[in-house]
Amino acid sequence: MSGGAWAAPGRVNLIGEHTDYNDGLVMPFALDRTVVATASRRRDGVLRLSSTGTGGRYETVELRVAELTPGHGPRGWTDYPAGVVWALREAGCPVGGADLHYESTLPPGAGLSSSAALEVVTALALDELYGLGLERQRLAGLCHRAENRYAGAPTGIMDQTASACCVEGHALHLDTRDLSRRQIPLDLxxxxxxxxxxxxxxxxxxxxxxxxxxxxxxxxxxxxxxxxxxxxxxxxxxxxxxxxxxxxxxxxxxxxxxxxxxxxxxxxxxxxxxxxxxxxxxxxxxxxxxxxxxxxxxxxxxxxxxxxxxxxxxxxxxxxxxxxxxxxxxxxxxxxxxxxxxxxxxxxxxxxxxxxxxxxxxxxxxxxxx
CATH class of the missing domain: 3.30.70.890 (GHMP kinase, C-terminal domain)
Structure with missing residues (x-):
């Protein structure tokens, strides 16, 4: 596949806070606010990341895929998608270069998991661009690794799982120890x-x-x-x-x-x-x-x-x-x-x-x- 557009939502955690990194229970649901990625493959090993930033300012960063290493890149929002590429390659997935442009309706820093949405939409785009065939929970796990190891944020796995696995009209009951999931209807x-x-x-x-x-x-x-x-x-x-x-x-x-x-x-x-x-x-x-x-x-x-x-x-x-x-x-x-x-x-x-x-x-x- 040469290119396309993908979306990943933020989440609201209905209940179950700071329990996910304690192997506990959580119950989030996905928002209708998303990060959208327009993506295409490259053959030169370059990861080109761009977004429309604060005040409409266009931001672009180019990185060499083969050189991605935790702690050695530019600090900021690009750590999250770059970390996903690093985590995929560390897991043996044959991911090369790509152009990825992001637009978001999720406010950063609002506690709605904009970083997880950015990671998940990146992983989903690369999964399909490179034909990786990743199961959703596996995809979420690699995004979680990217956030912990590459971006340096010691979060649990709830946010990435919610963005990747939630179902419309339901809250996601997730056991973060065994990753068992149950979709519970939420029609308030x-x-x-x-x-x-x-x-x-x-x-x-x-x-x-x-x-x-x-x-x-x-x-x-x-x-x-x-x-x-x-x-x-x-x-x-x-x-x-x-x-x-x-x-x-x-x-x-x-x-x-x-x-x-x-x-x-x-x-x-x-x-x-x-x-x-x-x-x-x-x-x-x-x-x-x-x-x-x-x-x-x-x-x-x-x-x-x-x-x-x-x-x-x-x-x-x-x-x-x-x-x-x-x-x-x-x-x-x-x-x-x-x-x-x-x-x-x-x-x-x-x-x-x-x-x-x-x-x-x-x-x-x-x-x-x-």
């Missing part, structure tokens, strides 16, 4: 409900030290408790486990991961039994845990949650890695306008920038466009 409108996405405008980066320190703390806890990962601590075992952890910060990280895994299970049960309103308290509990135990929230996220609940929302929480980004709000449809106005008014009164607020619905995963 049929129950008179709406899920709002609140983009606070506060940017974040997974490659910063704070995210890595949280992951390292979780790994320290697992070693101290003598388990492979915090996934292995059941909810009923939590009190005893916490007593064995002398550091209060490590205890708090552990408490969040164990209780968050339980919240994912309860959320899946709520959706499976046709009771999506029960998601509300789980979202709010999850936000309190992320704010107080994992300490990855920020004033703008906390304000979005507080204002939403005061205005009649059933539940709300930050979504994504934290330190900025977006919140999600579960609200009855009749309260949607009031909740939206309450959040905007609260941000204005606090002298924050105006948040972006829009309804979201589960969309399909990565796909070929033409």
């Amino acid at each position: 409108a049929a129950h008179g409900l709406c899920l709002l996405l609140v983009d606070t405008g506060v940017k974040h980066s997974h490659a910063t030290g704070e995210y890595g320190r949280r992951r390292a703390g979780c790994e320290t806890a697992a070693r101290t408790l003598g388990v492979r990962a915090l996934r292995d601590i059941g909810h009923e075992e939590l009190p005893e486990a916490l007593e064995r952890l002398p550091d209060p910060g490590i205890r708090a990280l552990t408490r969040h991961v164990v209780t968050e895994n339980r919240r994912v299970e309860r959320a899946a049960d709520a959706l499976t039994t046709g009771d999506p309103r029960a998601l509300g308290p789980l979202l709010t509990e999850g936000h309190a845990s992320l704010r107080d135990d994992f300490r990855v929230s920020c004033p703008e996220l906390d304000l979005a949650v507080e204002a939403s609940l005061t205005a009649g929302a059933l539940g709300a929480r930050m979504t994504g890695g934290g330190f900025g980004g977006s919140a999600i709000v579960l609200t009855p449809l009749p309260e949607r306008a009031a909740v939206t106005e309450a959040v905007r008014r609260a941000f204005a009164e606090a002298s924050h920038g105006e948040p972006g607020i829009s309804p979201v619905q589960p969309s399909g995963g990565a796909r070929r466009l033409s």
Whole structure:
């Protein structure tokens, strides 16, 4: 195949935050906002990456495929697609040069996995251009390796799997230990409900030290408790486990991961039994845990949650890695306008920038466009 166009979506994580790198449970769904790649093969071993950047500025970088090495290229957005090419070649896939031009409707730094969408659309384009025949989970795994090893961001595998494997109208229940997947119908409108996405405008980066320190703390806890990962601590075992952890910060990280895994299970049960309103308290509990135990929230996220609940929302929480980004709000449809106005008014009164607020619905995963 000589060329074509492909799209990969960002994701909203309904529940299950900072559990994926602890071998835990997550439940994201794909957004209708995507990164689109127009791609064609080259025969000269050159990887030419271009995009329409901030303010409409056209950016282009050329790299030699054979010279791609983690830590030795230009730092920035091109690390993600370049890392995918490196990971494919490291896995023995016969990938050569390519022209790849990107356009995106995903805001970077909003906690919606724009980097994973960029990786997945690159991998899908190269998979088809070079006839690799990669299964979707394998493709996601190589993108995850690219983000960890090449881009230097210590994330789990949830984002890439969501972008590659989600199904329209469903949330993806993913066990990140064995990578088993279950598509759970998510039709909130049929129950008179709406899920709002609140983009606070506060940017974040997974490659910063704070995210890595949280992951390292979780790994320290697992070693101290003598388990492979915090996934292995059941909810009923939590009190005893916490007593064995002398550091209060490590205890708090552990408490969040164990209780968050339980919240994912309860959320899946709520959706499976046709009771999506029960998601509300789980979202709010999850936000309190992320704010107080994992300490990855920020004033703008906390304000979005507080204002939403005061205005009649059933539940709300930050979504994504934290330190900025977006919140999600579960609200009855009749309260949607009031909740939206309450959040905007609260941000204005606090002298924050105006948040972006829009309804979201589960969309399909990565796909070929033409």
